[in-house]
Amino acid sequence: MLLKSHTLPPITITKISHEKTDNLYLARLDQLPYPAGGNKWFKLKYNLLEAERSGIKQLITFGGAYSNHLYATAEAADYFGFQSIGIVRGEEHLPLNDTLQHCVNKGMQLFYMSREEYRRKTEADFIQRWMYEQEIPTGYLIPEGGSNAFAVEGVRELVGLLPSDTDIIATACGTGGTMAGFIAGIKSHQEVWGVAALKGADFLVNDIQSLLSGYQDTAGKNWKLLLDYHWGGYAKLPDELLSFVQQFKKEQGITLDPTYTSKLLFGLFDLADKNRLPKNKKIVVLHTGGQQAWDGLPEKKRIFLSE
Numbered sequence: 001m002l003l004k005s006h007t008l009p010p011i012t013i014t015k016i017s018h019e020k021t022d023n024l025y026l027a028r029l030d031q032l033p034y035p036a037g038g039n040k041w042f043k044l045k046y047n048l049l050e051a052e053r054s055g056i057k058q059l060i061t062f063g064g065a066y067s068n069h070l071y072a073t074a075e076a077a078d079y080f081g082f083q084s085i086g087i088v089r090g091e092e093h094l095p096l097n098d099t100l101q102h103c104v105n106k107g108m109q110l111f112y113m114s115r116e117e118y119r120r121k122t123e124a125d126f127i128q129r130w131m132y133e134q135e136i137p138t139g140y141l142i143p144e145g146g147s148n149a150f151a152v153e154g155v156r157e158l159v160g161l162l163p164s165d166t167d168i169i170a171t172a173c174g175t176g177g178t179m180a181g182f183i184a185g186i187k188s189h190q191e192v193w194g195v196a197a198l199k200g201a202d203f204l205v206n207d208i209q210s211l212l213s214g215y216q217d218t219a220g221k222n223w224k225l226l227l228d229y230h231w232g233g234y235a236k237l238p239d240e241l242l243s244f245v246q247q248f249k250k251e252q253g254i255t256l257d258p259t260y261t262s263k264l265l266f267g268l269f270d271l272a273d274k275n276r277l278p279k280n281k282k283i284v285v286l287h288t289g290g291q292q293a294w295d296g297l298p299e300k301k302r303i304f305l306s307e
């Protein structure tokens, strides 16, 4: 199978222009030639290898209706010859939005779980019973967002593809798996910064620590979460943030995604404006993809972006 022989191609690093800092670079994961690009591919890689090693042909995972993770899993499953099942939070809405339609086009079978039940998606017994009742055949279960120990391992490898003189790696944070992978992969003089896309995301500190439990040498590593750039919550995209995305596109020629990298870059620009970025440290900011999510947004927002 292709999976094992995959050597990683170089990642394009572009300088971000900002009048107050010279140290910001963008790592274009979103341009990598993998199914769904971005960080999700790295999170899936060792999960797919594990499923293959266990002889399991079907992947089962979870996500919201605009989930980059469902999108990436559907693509990767199709590309590497797995079947896939997506358990979607909430009720079915027809016609399907572009994200879910894409999943179906890639062969993913969709099931819907009520919001109350969805909160229990990490309870193994509950999920087994729910799947049995829905007559969903068993398969390799991947948690929401793909964040587990295999994900951490996949992202950890990525650190080696970033410039060797990187001082700080900055990433957007949803479930924390990506951040945990970078923490596992950095050298002791390096740092990881995460900008949380969710409101009240203090719980991420614990989640990240438990994702790192398989790595002995992470205790003294430098990392911090920035919790104040969530804009009111996970899927919130107020006009001010949208104008920032538009401005960023005009000035840097790069489209950010509506949920994660928009908040990440806004946060870093805000710190730069306030002279709160360290001088003489090279900050490599991760463009983790996710632009597919624009297709699901209301017309007004898309028009605004394409102006």
Ligand SMILES: *Cc1c(COP(=O)(O)O)cnc(C)c1O
Binding pocket: 038, 039, 040, 068, 069, 145, 147, 172, 173, 174, 175, 176, 177, 178, 179, 257, 260, 261, 288, 289, 290, 291
């Ligand atoms: C999922 C995602 C993230 C966050 O990754 P986590 O590992 O869940 O923290 C960041 N950026 C994009 C574009 C994503 O799709």
